[in-house]
Amino acid sequence: MTQVRVLAGTRKGAFVLTSDGKRDKWSVTGPHFGGWEVYHMKGSPADPNRLYASQNTGWFGQLIQRSDDGGATWQPVGNDFSYVGDPGTHMYYDGTPRPWEFKRIWHLEPSPTDPDTVYAGAEDAALFKSTDGGGTWSELTGLRLQESAPSWGPGAGGLCVHTVILQGSRMFVAISAAGTFRSDDEGATWRPVNRGLHSEGIPDEDAEVGHCVHHVEAHPTRPDTLFMQKHWDVMRSDDGGLSWTEVSGNLPTDFGFPIGVHAHEPETVYVVPITSDSLHYPPDGQLRVWRSRSGGNEWEPLTRGLPQQDCYVNVYRDAMSVDTLDDCGIYFGTTGGQVYASADSGDSWAPIVRDLPAVLSVEVQVLP
Amino acid sequence: MTVPGADAGPATSVRVVLPAHLKNLAKVHGEVVVAVACPVLTQRAVLDALEARFPVLCGTIRDRATGRRRAFIRFYACEQDLSNESPDAPLPDAVAAAVVAGTEPFLVVGAMAGG
Numbered sequence: 001m002t003q004v005r006v007l008a009g010t011r012k013g014a015f016v017l018t019s020d021g022k023r024d025k026w027s028v029t030g031p032h033f034g035g036w037e038v039y040h041m042k043g044s045p046a047d048p049n050r051l052y053a054s055q056n057t058g059w060f061g062q063l064i065q066r067s068d069d070g071g072a073t074w075q076p077v078g079n080d081f082s083y084v085g086d087p088g089t090h091m092y093y094d095g096t097p098r099p100w101e102f103k104r105i106w107h108l109e110p111s112p113t114d115p116d117t118v119y120a121g122a123e124d125a126a127l128f129k130s131t132d133g134g135g136t137w138s139e140l141t142g143l144r145l146q147e148s149a150p151s152w153g154p155g156a157g158g159l160c161v162h163t164v165i166l167q168g169s170r171m172f173v174a175i176s177a178a179g180t181f182r183s184d185d186e187g188a189t190w191r192p193v194n195r196g197l198h199s200e201g202i203p204d205e206d207a208e209v210g211h212c213v214h215h216v217e218a219h220p221t222r223p224d225t226l227f228m229q230k231h232w233d234v235m236r237s238d239d240g241g242l243s244w245t246e247v248s249g250n251l252p253t254d255f256g257f258p259i260g261v262h263a264h265e266p267e268t269v270y271v272v273p274i275t276s277d278s279l280h281y282p283p284d285g286q287l288r289v290w291r292s293r294s295g296g297n298e299w300e301p302l303t304r305g306l307p308q309q310d311c312y313v314n315v316y317r318d319a320m321s322v323d324t325l326d327d328c329g330i331y332f333g334t335t336g337g338q339v340y341a342s343a344d345s346g347d348s349w350a351p352i353v354r355d356l357p358a359v360l361s362v363e364v365q366v367l368p
Numbered sequence: 369m370t371v372p373g374a375d376a377g378p379a380t381s382v383r384v385v386l387p388a389h390l391k392n393l394a395k396v397h398g399e400v401v402v403a404v405a406c407p408v409l410t411q412r413a414v415l416d417a418l419e420a421r422f423p424v425l426c427g428t429i430r431d432r433a434t435g436r437r438r439a440f441i442r443f444y445a446c447e448q449d450l451s452n453e454s455p456d457a458p459l460p461d462a463v464a465a466a467v468v469a470g471t472e473p474f475l476v477v478g479a480m481a482g483g
Contacts, residue, residue, distance in 0.1 A: 035389060059440040059478045060389055060428040076393065079427045102433060 003367040004323055005070065006331055007051065008339055009038030012357035014053055016071040019352075023329055023343040026352045032074060033065065040107050040318055040361040043070075047115035048365050052134060054105040054120070062104050064120070064134045070367075077134035081105070081122055084141045090124065091153040100124045100144065107318060109164035119187075121161030125152060125175045127187060140187040143173065148192060148209045152178040155212050155231075162317055163216045167223045172241060177212035180228070182241050193241030197230060214257045215317040219266035227269050227296070229259040229317070234271055236296050247296020252283050258320035262345060263328045267295040270322075270330060270346060272315040281312035289332070291346050305349035306340065313338070318361040325366055333359025379403035382414055383473035390429070390476065394422040399473055409464045411443055412455040414474050429476060444475040 002021035013031025087100035111117035155176030163174035248254035262268035406413035
């Protein structure tokens, strides 16, 4: 029987939520790594029972946990994320150069073909790769050595690689607050791909780098089409990031963090508009996912089952995911500890759980 | 203080108390005892021995890149805060004597903070 597994990383541990294909009754296990922040956890497409989790606290630093049984048991693997050579400097908030310093792993992206290969997006911005199931990590130095890197500055959350998209030899990463970068040689070399982004609040609003990209998604069948939730603005690219156009359209606000793409409809896109960069909660206290079936510009609010009054949660950048069932399931987690699921492409929603710690990430797996 | 016999014979056993999260990580309950072979008892010698016995603790107490104490970690013994002493400085004689004798543990403490 088909099973659906939702992996929720939270401010105080990890939770595994499971259901059958109907997605109406859920069981919850956890917390795993109770008391630790779990920025992200994700399963291997090549072996769904192989899971990776990023575990961190300000006290004890970074750990990576691996499960080989779908989250029932975990073992810590390698946590040595060493920058190669003299790491150099990037810009700090105050405009002074600041040496690169490892702080945490924001995102783990397992290889689609090899369970032992996984990429890790780091703060301060760097990309690491493991080919032994997380036991050891090597930096792909081309990203940090990209010529614009000394000018990169942190977003409010830090200078972090929070998005990693694998497309064979082509890869994309997104960095707050530097922008989106593309590699065509398996991560050896990188170039910024931010043309068309326009960001008020930076000295050159159309600069090649310096944009606070919040999240980027691509549909597997349309590798050249990318959807982006920027700090402000929802954007799309149809040429592999070489140029971007704004598709915010009729959204009530185009500030937000996550963006998702329907598993079977590459032009159906989901965002969660947030009031503003200084008011990190939904407009009017109404939690609404907005869906576009036209690849942007024309958006409809999805409200059924979501709180429509007195709701002041946020949804973080890695806290939305879609499953591959028909009809497509959409999932997102909130800073209020709710994980909401829709089993009908967003038409209606119900909470899987209501009272977790603040949710940092949500990923979903469909198990045969 | 020189650890008696440490350079010529068996290592000295040192009791170490870990914070709860690190006990969970190391899969231990209560105190742990580590064998310190360094002839002079220092923080570094104790922590090296601790990490050698529990490799999973590498990076959780001392920063991987710099080797320095993580900011929210403290080291106490005999009601003294040793956190800001040089990791290579011999422990004060009275502390070393008590730790070597096993009457006092070396405490690794997660600093008090909210959250």
